[in-house]
Amino acid sequence: MEPILTVNDVKLTIDGRPILKGVNLVVNKGEIHAVLGPNGAGKSTLASLIMGINDLKEPDSGEIVFKDKLLNGLEISERAKLGVTLAWQEPARFEGITVEEYLKLSGRNNPDLDVVECLELVGLDCSYLNRFVDDTLSGGERKRVELASVLAMRPELAVLDEPDSGIDFASMEDIANMIRTMRDRGTTVLMITHREEIAEIADRATLMCDGKVVQTGDPKEVGGKFKNMCVKCEVRNPELVGGE
Template sequence: MLEVKDIKLVRDGRAILNCLSAQFEKGKVYAVLGNNGVGKSTLSYVLMGLESHRDYDGSIVLDGVRINDLSVPERAKKGITLGWQEPARFTGLTVKEYLTLGGKIRLSSEELLEVLAVVGLNGDYLDRFVDDTLSGGERKRIELASIMIVDPHVVILDEPDSGIDIMSMEMIENVLEKLKDKGTTVIIITHREEIARMADEAYLLCGGRMLASGEPEEIVQFYRKLCDKCQHINEPVRGDIST
């Protein structure tokens, strides 16, 4: 289990995350739903341990062990992986090299083709480079394939549909099912109702706090009826950041 306890992260007098708490159990898919600017990506960076987001209060606990002091590589060794909203480019690195970490992960050609098929790509991509010759959607698919290969303990997917057309929702759902089958805990950061509905459980995030949790459809309806009509500026107010 991954537990987030009373996380507070302040920037320029604003609590971007404000006493945020949540629990994520093994082998379940969770959606963290919210509008832009409410702290969703910040939460993903805090969970991954980015150096720029280590100055927070509260605790992050993985399987009963506090991991606040662990760096990104150390958290990766614990099995935590982040799928970026904007996938990285690697000049001179082929897709095959990227997926196998330069040959450190030994996979047969059949296994590579199988994982590419899950994300809707064919074997022709193995010799292509992970750079600007690929579209953002293609790089996103390749990143999802790499996540399935490394078999993480916990994966945080920041806007997994970014750059991917609406017809590819089935592909994302297939990836989630593959990860669940391996016992991976999946945390989806999203503002899309259809993505949130793919989860087993959902949280609603606003102003750096988890406002509600429950069945995805229940949270989606709450989000649709209240958040879309809310005049909140999606930024925590200045002043008493303890409340």
């Protein structure tokens, strides 16, 4: 398999607290790769470092490489030009911009853009085209619109931070199908989640705990380890952190 994203021994301390403790991760081109772990494991911090947001342009040590390009220190706009995009856990609000305008702006470099199809793939219909991307949409609706915008962009790598956030259980199949469609159309997906049932739609999964990678492999096996060990662990489990 050809790696598209490589994280090499990444360490990061924030306000004197170690958050990432030597993270190693390889995401292969054309796969859905889930990063699974409990809250506080360092998953979203890793996503921020990959995208260069929240004042996290580079780690204290280690490298983040997209294809053959070192991402350390690059602005978010530079990373986007390379083909990397992020769907935030809390979707943005854009006053005065309609959903149609937002999707067309997102997909301006996509010659095959079909905004209605993008909406349908996330479980919304064309009645949303004239809605505004603001608080008139529910959190779940804004989440769907943001995911539709990623579909419109067709980036080489999409980092989805908690794509199930704000989505009711009955709607998760829509989101799962959208993520599979994204992969099938050539976008590699790195999916951040704390739910093993979401991780199971991935081709491979990585379990993180306490700023470290515990295991990478089959999503069901990784999800089983998460369910049997992490979920029950109120305090960081030394055996888990030092395990596989």
